[in-house]
Amino acid sequence: VNGDRAAGTPGAGGSGDDPFERETLRFLPDLLRFATSLARDPVEAEDLVQETYLRAFRARDTFKPEAGARQWLFTICRNVFLRGKERDRWTVASIDDDPAEETLGAIAVHEAAQAGGYEDVYDRIDFGPALRKALEMLAEPFRVVFSLVDIGGLEYAEAAKELGIPVGTVRSRLFRARRELQEHLVAFARDAGIVPPTAGGA
Amino acid sequence: MKSPPLGTTRERRPMDCNDVAARVWDWLDNELGADEWADIEAHLHDCTGCTEHVAFARHFLDRVRVATPAGDVGSLRERVRAALRDAG
Numbered sequence: 001v002n003g004d005r006a007a008g009t010p011g012a013g014g015s016g017d018d019p020f021e022r023e024t025l026r027f028l029p030d031l032l033r034f035a036t037s038l039a040r041d042p043v044e045a046e047d048l049v050q051e052t053y054l055r056a057f058r059a060r061d062t063f064k065p066e067a068g069a070r071q072w073l074f075t076i077c078r079n080v081f082l083r084g085k086e087r088d089r090w091t092v093a094s095i096d097d098d099p100a101e102e103t104l105g106a107i108a109v110h111e112a113a114q115a116g117g118y119e120d121v122y123d124r125i126d127f128g129p130a131l132r133k134a135l136e137m138l139a140e141p142f143r144v145v146f147s148l149v150d151i152g153g154l155e156y157a158e159a160a161k162e163l164g165i166p167v168g169t170v171r172s173r174l175f176r177a178r179r180e181l182q183e184h185l186v187a188f189a190r191d192a193g194i195v196p197p198t199a200g201g202a
Numbered sequence: 203m204k205s206p207p208l209g210t211t212r213e214r215r216p217m218d219c220n221d222v223a224a225r226v227w228d229w230l231d232n233e234l235g236a237d238e239w240a241d242i243e244a245h246l247h248d249c250t251g252c253t254e255h256v257a258f259a260r261h262f263l264d265r266v267r268v269a270t271p272a273g274d275v276g277s278l279r280e281r282v283r284a285a286l287r288d289a290g
Contacts (some may be wrong), residue, residue, distance in 0.1 A: 018290075021283060028282065029275050042273050046281070053282045054289055100224035107223045110258040122261060129268040149231070150266050156233055175227050182262060 020060055024053065027070045031077055037135055037147035038081045052077040074152055082144075082162060099168070102175035109182045118186075118195040125189050134184035138177055145170055146177035217241045222252045226259050 031049050039045040055076050056063070063072055113119045135143055148159040149170070156174070160167045189195045222245050226232050229242050246253050252287075 021286060025279060025283070028279050029270075030279060033269065035280050036273060045247065046273055046278050049278060050285055054285060057286055057289055099227075103224050103227050106259060107255050110255050113258065114254070119258060122265045127265050128242050131266060131269050150263065156231070158203060166210075171228070171233075178227065178262070181266075 001188045020057060023069050024056060024073060027073055030070060031073055034074060034077055034147065034151045035081070036132065037151045038077075038144060040136065040140070040143075047075060048081055051080050055080065078111075078148065078162065079150060097172045097176050099171040102172060102179050105179040106175070106182055108187060109179065112185070115193075116196050118189070119187050121186055121189050121195055124194045125185060125192070127185075130185055130188050131181070133188065134181045137184055138180060142180070145173040146181070149174055156176040217245045219245075219249060219252055222246070222249070223255060226256055230256065230260055230263060 011106055013198060020074070028049065032045065035045040035048040035052070036042065039048055052073060059076075063069070110119070113121055118124070120146060135146075138146070144163070148154045148162060149156065154162065156167050156170045159174075160170045185196065190197060222229075223243050225234065225238065225242060229239065232239075234242070246256060
């Protein structure tokens, strides 16, 4: 449902006097960030954002302002994405890692950064595009948990409920995702010559 | 900064650096119970090494949360606006 008509809609460039647009479109950058972290590729992410807005528009009479438009849009976006997948995609038995071990792995990334003198590595790289690239390298179950918690702002228990998996699995997947992302980011910095060639392992 | 949960008065073994290191993410995510939260807080008060680990981890999460989206926000906004007008 990718719209070719996206290009050039005359007259659509105004500030928008429609109340729905005024209330919701300001959250589009946030929503795109969330969708981009959930979906594997940018085209799917943009379609997801558009579908979110269309569903929100159709359901606008049910919107309760006190809940906040941003949160409401995030919930719709999450539902569109997750309900579009087979449920067993998340519940499938997988070899889940030990959360404590994964956390220690993240500590090891820091210890290497200290030793190599690049503790500010995340400030030295172009973080947004690097994160996007690193996310593409994560397996979907890890990426989705990371996205729900770290971009979508869900608590562990809420993410577990959304995905139909135990909280312990959320923790292990989240911590592994963070550890892998940190390692990828350091590796990108190393490849770009921003940090020493020995940094971050291979 | 997250507000600390209610403390308790029960005596507990102080946490060492390994205990804290294994709970860094839970602590940053405010996912620990009151006892563990307070134990880590106490340890961090006196331990520079663990404080630095936490700062590095927190910095990563902070960067993640403000990272700019990869796509073209402007053109997507126009596309969504056009779709909404079609739908309306």
